[in-house]
Structures are given as C-alpha cells and as structure tokens.
Amino acid sequence: MDRLATLDLFVRIVDRGSFSAAAADCGVSRPVATAAIKALEHRLGTRLLHRSTRHVRPTVEGTAYYRRCVAILADIEDADRGASGAVAGLLRADVVGRLARMIVLPALPDFLARHPALTVHLGEGERFVDLVREGVDCVVRAGTLPESDMIARHLGVMEEVTVASPEYLARHGTPASPDELGGHQMIGFVSSRTGQPLPLEFTRGDEVIEMLLPARLLVGGADTGAAAARLGFGLAQAPRHGFADDLANGTLVEILPGFPPMPTPLSVLYPSNRQLSPRVRVFVDWLVDVIGPALHPGTRHARRTGRS
Incomplete structure (x- = not known):
C-alpha cells in the first residue's frame, strides 16, 4: 500500500x-x-x-x-x-426511519445528481449509534440531546400529535381533556436510552403534563407503534407528518388537539474530534435545506425528550 x-x-x-x-x-x-x-x-x-x-x-x-x-x-x-469541484467517496448516514422514507429519500435523487461521484449508505433506526466505532459519518436524531462530544446542528422541530383509532375510541370514549384519561391505555414507546416507556405529554398553557398510562403493548419503533395505533391498542404520540395519511383518511383520529405535546427538536450530529470532510459538510448542509422546510417548524420552544 x-x-x-x-x-x-x-x-x-x-x-x-x-x-x-x-x-x-x-x-x-x-x-x-x-x-x-x-x-x-x-x-x-x-x-x-x-x-x-x-x-x-x-x-x-x-x-x-x-x-x-x-x-x-x-x-x-x-x-x-x-x-x-467534485465531492466523492462513500458517506454513511443514519436517519430515523420514517423521516428517511418520507423526507430524505424523495429529495435524495437531486442531491446525488449534483454529486455524481458520491455514494450514500443510508441507514435507518432509532437506537444510539456510536458514530466513530461504527464508521458512521452523521446521524439525524429527534429529541433533546444528551451531553456528548458530538457536534449538533438544529434541523427544526416536529409538531407532535396524539392519535387513536376510531375502534379504540368507540370502546373507551373520546376524552375532552387530559383529566379524562382515566381508564385509557397507551402504546408504550420504549426509550433505547433508558429502556423504559416514555410517558404521554400534554400542554395546558405553559404547563407540561406527563402521564404514564397503562400499556398492554410496548414497542421500540415508530412504525410498529403506528401500526399498533391503527389496530386499536391504545393512544399514541408521534410527529404529525408521520400520521398525515392516517388522519386524512380517517384510519386514525387526533384527540386532545387543545392539549398538544411539545414539539420535538430534530438535529444532525457528527463527531467533533475529526475535521469535517467535504462530503459530510455538503450532506449536512443539504439536510438543513431539505428537512427544515419540510417540517414547517412551529414557533413554541421545543423541550420534549425524544423517542430514542
């Protein structure tokens, strides 16, 4: 060599x-x-x-x-x-699955056309990724970030929504406020960071209410949680863009719209102990341009702990 x-x-x-x-x-x-x-x-x-x-x-x-x-x-x-004038080589990125499929992939052909010598290895997941050890150049993650030596760039915030299936609401009733959630169940989304289900979250003015409802089903992925919500396992909370089709066709119904969860911040992270390569730099800049406008970020301060 x-x-x-x-x-x-x-x-x-x-x-x-x-x-x-x-x-x-x-x-x-x-x-x-x-x-x-x-x-x-x-x-x-x-x-x-x-x-x-x-x-x-x-x-x-x-x-x-x-x-x-x-x-x-x-x-x-x-x-x-x-x-x-070219950016070349292999870039390895990891993006939360639904975001990868709904926003990143549809826009990716234009990015690759602008950089024909670049190959993108796009992974998707919600688990913690050791970027350096696993050879990943950058990751996109939702939620408030833990302390680390990673460099993070803000991509925007995702509006969150609480949903349930019509069948579930027919059985348990449609609550008018968080105070009426007694007897309801949630689909427990297990944090990969803590191993525990995340509570549901509601806002009432400046107050943030967290509620850990009974859960007969625990899940570790957003797609599984969405499928479980459609099947009537309980209440679920996730970014609105992920439920857009379900809400439009009535497969899922938004509940408690007057008490929305706090919006979830979205960031792209990359190692701080390495000089940023040109291929990573152009990809990160592209993510900022593509994801931010697609999310239509709200104006409230985002402070929700993310599903990771």
Missing part, C-alpha cells in the same frame, strides 16, 4: 477499533492491512496500536499520530475537491 492509503487505513483502524472492519472499509484483506501497519510502525520506529483479541486501540504515540493523519487526510480531500 502507498503511504496515503496506509494513513487512511490507520485512521479507519482507530475509528473502528478493528483491523477486519477497517480492512473491509478500505477494500483490502486483513493480512494486507496487518502487514501495512507493521511496516508503518517499523518505519516510524514506534508502536502505534495496542492489539488484543477483542479490540484495537491507539498508544499515546498512536493517538497523536492519528490526530495528525485525520487533519492531513481532510486537507487532501479539501484540496481534491477544490481542484475538481
């Missing part, structure tokens, strides 16, 4: 904590990757990586070398972009 490819391989090994994963990312075999790093350490006269059967981590010298390599590779990518 040439020196530049070796630097890229070394950075990938540190990011992924694995020779095998980094070798696959770089399109080389594990033995080739091992030999390249051994040759690099021999040339530098120092050990860069601590190796074990389960994990690979940098030495003190390796950490310093890693930071320099990241900066060098980013500078080279910037220079290449400036010379060619």
